[in-house]
Amino acid sequence: MSAIAGFVSQGLNESHLHAMLDTARFGGAEGLGQFQSGNLCAGACQLAFLDKAHGQQPHLAKGGNVAAFLNGEIYNFAALREELEGKGCVFKTDCDTEVLAQSYAVWGWPGFLQHLDGMFAVAIVDVRANQLLLARDRFGEKSLYFTHCDEGFAFGSTLLSVSAMPWVSDAWDNAGLDYYLSLQFVPGSRTLLKDVEQLLPGESLALDLQSLTYVRYRYYVPSPKEESATDDALSSALQSSIASRMRANAPLGVLLSGGMGSALIAALAASAQPGIRTYAVGIESADNARRHYAERVAGHLGTSHTSLNLTLGELLDVLPRVAASMDTPVGDPSVLPLFCLAQVAGQDLAAMLVECGAEEAFAGHGYYRPFLAVGAEEGWRTRLLNWVSRLKGRASPSSSGNDPCPGLFDEANRNLRSGLPIALTESERLAILDGQNGGVACDNYGRWLIARVREQSNPLLQSTLCDVLSGLPDHRLVVYDRMMMAHGLECRSPFLLSNLMEMGLSLPESERMTRQDMLIALKRVARRYLPTELLDYPESSLKVPLSAFLPLWFERVGGAAAYLRGSGLTGINIEPLIDIVEADLAQGVRRGRLLFSIVMLVEWWTSFSRQRADLLRLMAQS
Numbered sequence: 001m002s003a004i005a006g007f008v009s010q011g012l013n014e015s016h017l018h019a020m021l022d023t024a025r026f027g028g029a030e031g032l033g034q035f036q037s038g039n040l041c042a043g044a045c046q047l048a049f050l051d052k053a054h055g056q057q058p059h060l061a062k063g064g065n066v067a068a069f070l071n072g073e074i075y076n077f078a079a080l081r082e083e084l085e086g087k088g089c090v091f092k093t094d095c096d097t098e099v100l101a102q103s104y105a106v107w108g109w110p111g112f113l114q115h116l117d118g119m120f121a122v123a124i125v126d127v128r129a130n131q132l133l134l135a136r137d138r139f140g141e142k143s144l145y146f147t148h149c150d151e152g153f154a155f156g157s158t159l160l161s162v163s164a165m166p167w168v169s170d171a172w173d174n175a176g177l178d179y180y181l182s183l184q185f186v187p188g189s190r191t192l193l194k195d196v197e198q199l200l201p202g203e204s205l206a207l208d209l210q211s212l213t214y215v216r217y218r219y220y221v222p223s224p225k226e227e228s229a230t231d232d233a234l235s236s237a238l239q240s241s242i243a244s245r246m247r248a249n250a251p252l253g254v255l256l257s258g259g260m261g262s263a264l265i266a267a268l269a270a271s272a273q274p275g276i277r278t279y280a281v282g283i284e285s286a287d288n289a290r291r292h293y294a295e296r297v298a299g300h301l302g303t304s305h306t307s308l309n310l311t312l313g314e315l316l317d318v319l320p321r322v323a324a325s326m327d328t329p330v331g332d333p334s335v336l337p338l339f340c341l342a343q344v345a346g347q348d349l350a351a352m353l354v355e356c357g358a359e360e361a362f363a364g365h366g367y368y369r370p371f372l373a374v375g376a377e378e379g380w381r382t383r384l385l386n387w388v389s390r391l392k393g394r395a396s397p398s399s400s401g402n403d404p405c406p407g408l409f410d411e412a413n414r415n416l417r418s419g420l421p422i423a424l425t426e427s428e429r430l431a432i433l434d435g436q437n438g439g440v441a442c443d444n445y446g447r448w449l450i451a452r453v454r455e456q457s458n459p460l461l462q463s464t465l466c467d468v469l470s471g472l473p474d475h476r477l478v479v480y481d482r483m484m485m486a487h488g489l490e491c492r493s494p495f496l497l498s499n500l501m502e503m504g505l506s507l508p509e510s511e512r513m514t515r516q517d518m519l520i521a522l523k524r525v526a527r528r529y530l531p532t533e534l535l536d537y538p539e540s541s542l543k544v545p546l547s548a549f550l551p552l553w554f555e556r557v558g559g560a561a562a563y564l565r566g567s568g569l570t571g572i573n574i575e576p577l578i579d580i581v582e583a584d585l586a587q588g589v590r591r592g593r594l595l596f597s598i599v600m601l602v603e604w605w606t607s608f609s610r611q612r613a614d615l616l617r618l619m620a621q622s
Contacts, residue, residue, distance in 0.1 A: 002044040002045055002057060002069075002070065002071050002157075003021055003044065003045050003071060003156075003157040003158065003161075004042070004043070004044045004057075004069045004070070004071045004121060004123050004155075004156065004157050005017060005020040005021050005042070005043060005044075005154075005155065005156035005157065005158075005161045005162075006040065006041060006042030006043065006069075006123060006132070006154065006155055006156070007020075007040070007041060007042075007152060007153065007154035007155075007165065008038075008039050008040045008041075008132070008152050008153045008154075008207070008209055008212060009039060009151060009152030009153075009154070009165070009166075010039055010152075011151075011152075011166060012041065012152070012166075013041065013622065014034060014036070014041055014043075015622035016041075016164075016619050016622045017034060017041045017042070017043050018032065018043075018622075019164070019615060019618045019619050019622055020156060020161040020162075020164060020615075021043055021044070021045045021161070022045075022618075023158060023160045023161050023164075023611065023615055032044070032045045032056075033056045033057045033058055034058075035058045035067040035069075035125060037067075037125055037127050037209070038130075038209060039209070040125060040132060040209055042058070042067070042069060042123055042125060042132075043057075043069070044057040044058070044069045044070075044071070057069050057070065057097055058097070058101075058125075059093070059095060059097040059098040059100070059101045060101060061089075061098075061101040061102050061104065061105040062105045062128075064127075065126070065127040065128050066101055066104055066105050066124065066125070066126055066127070067101070067124070067125040067127075068097055068098075068100045068101035068104065068122070068123075068124050069097070069122070069123040069124070070096065070097040070100055070120055070121075070122055071120065071121040071122075071142055071144075071157050072118055072119040072120035072121060072137065072141065072142045073096060073118050073119060073120070073490070073492070074096035074097075074099060074100060074116055074117070074118040074120065075117045075118045075241075075244040075245055075247070076115075076116070076117040076118070076244060077096035077099040077100075077118075078247075080099050080103060080115060080116075081099050081102075084099065084102050084103065084106060087106055089102045089105070089106065096118070100112075100116075100122065100124075101124070103115055103116070104124050104126075104133075109124070109126075109131075109133050109204070109206060110135070110204050110217055110219045113135055113204060113219045113220075114219065114220075116137075117244065117497065117498070118137060119137045119139075119141035119142050119492070119493070119496070120135070120136070120137045120141075120142055121134075121135075121136055121137070121142040121143065121144035121157055121199075122134065122135040122136075123155060130208065130209045130210055131206055131207060131208060131209060132153075132155075132206075132207040132209055133204065133205070133206050133207075134146065134155055134199060134204060134205040134207070135199070135203070135204035135205070135219070136198075136199040136200065136201055136202070136203055136204075137201065137202075138201060138202045138220045138222075138496075138498050139201050139202070139222075139357065139468070139472060139473060139477070139493075139496045139498075139501070140200070140201030140202075140472070140473025140474070140477055141356075141473075141477050141481060141491070141493060141496060142157070142481065143157065143158075143159075143198055143327060143478070143481075144156075144157065144198060144199045145157075145158065145159050145161075145162045145191065145196055145197070145198045145199075145327075146162065146196070146197060146198070146199065146205070147162050147163075147165050147167070147168055147195050147196045147197070148212070148214065149167045149195075150212070151166070151167050152165065152166075152167065152212070153207055153212055153214070158327050159191055159193065159196060159198075159327040159328060159608075160327065160608065160611055160612060160615065161615075162196050163193060163196060163612050163615075164612065164615045164616055164619050165195075167195065168193065168195040168196060169193075169194065169195055170193070170570070170609070170612070171193070171194040171195070171570075171571075172192055172193065172194060172570060172571040173190055173191060173192055173193060173194040174194075174433065174571065175190060175443055176190040176191055176192045176193075177192060177433065177571060177572070178429055178433060180192065180329065180331075180597070180601065181423070181424050181429050181432060181433075181597075182422045182423060182424055182429060183420065183422065183423070183475075184330060184331030184332065184423060184475075184593060184594075184596075184597040184600075185328075185329075185330045185331070185332075185471075185474050185475040185478065186328055186474065187445065187449075187470045187471075187474040188200065188443075188445030188446075188449070188470070188474070189445060190443075190445070191328060192328060192329075199216075200218070200445075200473075201220075201469075201473045202218055202219055202220030202221055203216060203217065203218050203219070204216070204217050204219055205217070220498065221452060221469075222465065222468055222469070222498070222501055222502055222505060223502060224456065224461060224465070224502060224505040224506040225502055225503075225506040226506075227506070228506055228507055228508055228511065229503035229506065229507065231521065231524055231525050231528075233503065234500070234503055234504075234521065234522070234525050235525050235528060237497060237499055237500040237503060238264070238268065238494060238495070238497075238500060238525070239268055240497075241494040241495070241497040241500055242265060242268045242269055242272070242353070242494045243272065245353060245492040245493075245494050246269060246272060246273065246353070248350065248351055250349075250350035250351060251277070251348060251349045251350055251351075252273075252276075252349060252350065252351045252352065252353070252492075253276060253277035253278060253279060253345060253348065253349045253351075253352050253353070254266045254269050254270075254276060254277070254278045254279070254303070254352065254353045254354075255278075255279055255280075255341070255345075255352050255353065255354045255355075256278045256279065256280045256294035256297055256298060256305075257280070257290065257294070257354070257355055257542070258280065258289070258290020258291060258293050258294045258537065258538055258542065259290070259355055259358070259359070259364070259537060260358075260364075260519055260522065260523060260526055260535065260537040261355035261358030261359065261362075261364070261495065261519070261522065262294070262354070262355040263293075263294075263297045263526065263530060263534060263537065264355075264522070264525070264526045264529065264530065265353050265354075265355055265494055266278055266297060266298070266301055266303065266353075267297075267301060267526070267529040267530050268529060269353060270301040270302070270303055271529070274302065275302065275303065275304050276303055276304070277303065277304045277305075277306070277345075277348055277349065278294070278297075278298045278301075278303040278304070278305045278306070279305070279306045279307075279308075279341055279344065279345045279352070280294035280295060280298070280305070280306075280307045280308070280341075281307070281308040281309075281310065281337045281338070281340065281341040281542070282307070282308065282309050282310070282337075282542075283309070283310050283311075283312070283315070283337060283542075283543075283544060283545065284309055284310065284311050284312070285312065285545055285548065286543050286544065286545045287540065287543055288309070289538040289540065290537075290538045290540070290541070290542055291307060291309070293534075293537055293538055294307070295307055296534060297530075297534055300530070300531065300534060306344060306345070308337070308340060308341055308344060310336075310337055310340055312545070312548060312549055312552060314340065315336040315337065315340075315544065315549060316549070316552060316553060316556060318336060318339055318340060319336060319553070319599070319600075319603060320603050320606075320607065321339070321486075322335050322336055322339045322483070322600075322603075323600055323603035323604040323606075323607055324603075324604075324607035324608075324611075325339070325482055325483065325485075325486035326478070326482050326600075326604055327478070327482065328478065328604075329597070329600045329601050329603075329604035329605075330475055330478050330479055330600065331423075331593060331594075331596055331597020331598075331600050331601070332475065332479055332596075333544035333546060333549070333592075333593075333596050334479065334541065334542050334544065335479050335483055335600075336544060337542060337544065338479065338480070338483045339483045339486065342483050342484045342486065342487045342489050343486075343487050345487070345489060346484075346487030346488050346489045349489060350488070350489065350490060351489065351490040351491075351492055352484060352489055352490070352491060352492065353492050353493075353494060354480055354491055354492070354493055355493070355494075355495060356472070356476055356477055356480055356491075356493040356495065356496060357468075357472060357493055357495035357496045357501060358495045358504075358519070358522065359518075359519070360464055360467045360468045360471070360472050360501075361464070361468065361495060361500070361501045361502075361503075361504030361505055362504040362507070362512055362518075362519045362520075362521060362522045363460060363464055363504075363512035363513035363518055363519065364513075364518045364519045364522075365467070365518075366518075366539060367420060367421070368460060368463050368464060368513060369513065369515060371459040371460045371462065371463040372459075372460055372509065372513060372514070372515060373458070373459070373460070373509060420467070420471060423591065423593055423594035423597065424580075424594060428576070428580065431573060431576040432572055432573050432576050432577050432580075433571070433572070433573065434572075434573040449466065449469055449470060452465070452469065453465055453466050453469075458509055460509050460512065460513060461505065461509070464505065464512075465505060468501065468505070477493075480493075504521075504522070507521050518539065523535055544596075546589055546592030546593070546595070546596055547588060547589040547592060549596075550585070550589050550592060550595050550596065550599070551585060551589070553599060554581075554585065560578060560581045560582050560585060561578050561582065563602065564577055564578050564581065564598075564602065565578070567602040567605065567606070568605065568606065568609065569601070569602065569605055577598065580594075581595055581598060
């Protein structure tokens with residue numbers, strides 16, 4: 001794990017690179033390495049898990065004409081190394097980054113990416129081809145930002161590092177802001193900054209270092225298969241993925257989130273490493289069913305378990321630190337307890353296994369249920385509700401093919417095409433954006449995603465695939481990665497093995513979700529490793545009691561009006577936003593997710609703009 005950054009610009013030098021990397025030094029970073037070729041300067045600050053003695057980057061191949069930088073881990077590096085040695089490659093270290101360099105030397109771009117199983121943001125310099133090559137892992141576990149203009153090109157692990165380029169303004173991207181106000185995250189290649197983009201999951205970029213022109217290429221998009229996997233195949237793939245993600249010369253544990261997927265991961269990990277550390281978190285005065293379930297799982301497995309029970313005061317105290325740890329804001333209140341859990345776990349561990357991807361691939365979110373096919377087993381009430389919904393024009397994704405401008409939003413139903421609710425109506429967003437529509441209904445990313453979703457005929461599959469392509473990388477993985485990285489923890493997701501994810505997506509609807517049950521096939525697999533009583537897990541997610549939390553927060557900051565007027569948010573009409581927030585507070589917080597996302601936006605921008613100003617001063621002195 002490391003932070004990577006680089007640029008091609010005549011006006012910048014290695015001192016500017018060091019300043020960029022200093023902003024990205026997550027807890028525990030060790031050392032800095034760099035590589036220069038013409039006007040290109042690239043580097044990394046390293047936190048090694050596999051070969052600490054030789055972990056400094058870059059790693060070279062082809063006589064020094066190929067330089068590789070890696071943020072993340074290549075889980076199958078040992079098998080790749082053996083295969084490459086059979087092709088005549090000679091290795092000097094046990095680092096996965098050296099395997100990455102040799103893989104590119106043998107298979108080229110983009111072919112070498114097909115051989116990788118891992119979470120990664122990759123930068124490769126090919127001196128002979130005069131190219132910079134960037135790539136992001138298949139499901140977007142690691143972020144990779146870039147900016148481009150006639151004057152130069154820059155990339156980095158963090159939005160902050162890239163935002164320091166001379167040509168990047170502080171202007172917000174209007175469509176990105178529209179997305180955030182609607183979804184509480186920014187999907188696709190947009191960011192909140194007009195001049196900065198990010199690579200998509202499963203995407204690579206090739207930059208010509210002479211002309212500064214580039215091409216982008218999707219080397220992977222999850223694709224359901226025609227054949228349905230057996231329970232044996234699912235079990236074998238999960239075991240293999242967990243085994244590969246447990247390889248590290250550093251302490252590793254498991255996050256017991258209270259879901260059945262995390263219990264299954266813990267069961268398999270504990271069988272390989274008895275007494276493994278597990279962690280769970282809950283909140284006083286909230287529903288702690290998930291924490292209690294996690295404690296039961298830990299007790300059955302005999303793990304070394306830590307269970308936190310946080311107060312609202314503790315969550316209030318950490319909120320500014322949480323926002324400062326984010327590259328981009330995400331309005332999910334679970335970031336608060338997750339940050340506190342990672343802070344405790346980071347004192348014991350270097351990496352943690354989490355269940356990200358299970359609920360998307362195997363259908364474990366309750367908001368997928370409206371997309372289930374109407375079955376004979378439904379009662380008259382359900383059939384009546386479905387009939388009323390159709391009268392109101394509530395269409396499933398598969399029936400919206402006549403949209404004049406299809407996009408991520410289903411404005412009629414106020415939800416994302418996956419079923420995730422939209423927090424603000426279009427009219428409310430227009431008022432807050434001062435009449436400047438962000439155009440999110442018609443942007444290229446929205447068109448691309450919906451085209452991929454509509455290739456599937458089953459509405460439930462459409463819904464979950466939409467989540468895999470958007471909600472997973474741009475929301476959940478951002479939350480887990482950044483909260484863990486804030487405390488020097490690497491987040492590893494066994495379910496994000498491409499063939500395992502595709503197995504889940506390829507299951508028949510009845511094997512994924514019914515109106516009474518979820519994660520059906522995965523639950524059958526779990527029965528092999530867990531007793532029946534532990535398969536009855538809480539369906540609800542970790543809840544922060546926002547009706548109590550948000551009034552306390554606004555009281556702490558002097559009231560909603562003063563807080564928002566003093567926020568420094570640009571591109572936003574503050575007064576309509578104040579009206580929405582104050583009206584909801586007066587009604588007892590009915591739109592808690594929206595209000596929390598506004599708080600996170602303010603706190604993130606306060607921290608980001610301050611850090612960016614400091615970085616710009618440092619860059620000016622370099």
